[in-house]
Amino acid sequence: DTGVSQDPRHKITKRGQNVTFRCDPISEHNRLYWYRQTLGQGPEFLTYFQNEAQLEKSRLLSDRFSAERPKGSFSTLEIQRTEQGDSAMYLCASSLGVVMETQYFGPGTRLLVL
Amino acid sequence: TQLLEQSPQFLSIQEGENLTVYCNSSSVFSSLQWYRQEPGEGPVLLVTVVTGGEVKKLKRLTFQFGDARKDSSLHITAAQPGDTGLYLCAGTYNTDKLIFGTGTRLQVFP
Numbered sequence: 280d281t282g283v284s285q286d287p288r289h290k291i292t293k294r295g296q297n298v299t300f301r302c303d304p305i306s307e308h309n310r311l312y313w314y315r316q317t318l319g320q321g322p323e324f325l326t327y328f329q330n331e332a333q334l335e336k337s338r339l340l341s342d343r344f345s346a347e348r349p350k351g352s353f354s355t356l357e358i359q360r361t362e363q364g365d366s367a368m369y370l371c372a373s374s375l376g377v378v379m380e381t382q383y384f385g386p387g388t389r390l391l392v393l
Numbered sequence: 394t395q396l397l398e399q400s401p402q403f404l405s406i407q408e409g410e411n412l413t414v415y416c417n418s419s420s421v422f423s424s425l426q427w428y429r430q431e432p433g434e435g436p437v438l439l440v441t442v443v444t445g446g447e448v449k450k451l452k453r454l455t456f457q458f459g460d461a462r463k464d465s466s467l468h469i470t471a472a473q474p475g476d477t478g479l480y481l482c483a484g485t486y487n488t489d490k491l492i493f494g495t496g497t498r499l500q501v502f503p
């Protein structure tokens with residue numbers, strides 16, 4: 280299967296700990312997006328990459344959040360000093376990079392901060 | 394700030410009934426997409442509409458894009474239990490990032 284994969288699928292952590300999530304996009308997809316979805320809501324845009332360049336960051340992405348895509352392939356999203364309000368589903372999507380090209384979503388990483 | 398409002402928020406119906414879900418914005422979309430999401434999974438694309446007044450059909454699902462490209466609807470004919478899920482509309486506004494609606498949770502009972 281060559282879909283978008285995310286790891287881990289679930290993460291439980293204590294407040295104040297750091298967590299890192301990984302996203303592997305579909306091969307040859309140039310664009311990679313991160314979204315956050317809280318319970319009962321639609322996903323909210325966090326950031327996206329064109330190859331290894333981070334092109335846009337949402338105001339939702341506080342200083343405790345950092346995302347990287349060092350070689351233009353997989354991406355990591357790190358949350359430092361987690362807070363209970365960070366509990367959410369973190370979704371990754373990828374696309375070919377053509378304007379209005381379909382974004383394909385991964386299964387998400389569900390984070391619970393205790 | 395672009396906002397997408399969906400209605401209704403929840404819908405619980407019997408198998409065989411028809412339903413319509415609405416997605417509205419005060420802004421003009423470049424494109425609009427409808428997704429379905431099942432619990433614990435990522436959204437799966439159903440359709441993309443880009444032209445005002447466009448109508449697309451996917452089996453029992455009919456998608457319509459408003460003439461002014463500010464609103465859209467999803468109509469399901471003869472709903473089945475397999476249609477159960479969270480339906481999300483998402484728009485783009487001159488960028489590729491998706492702005493999602495609030496979602497409509499559909500439950501179809503046998």
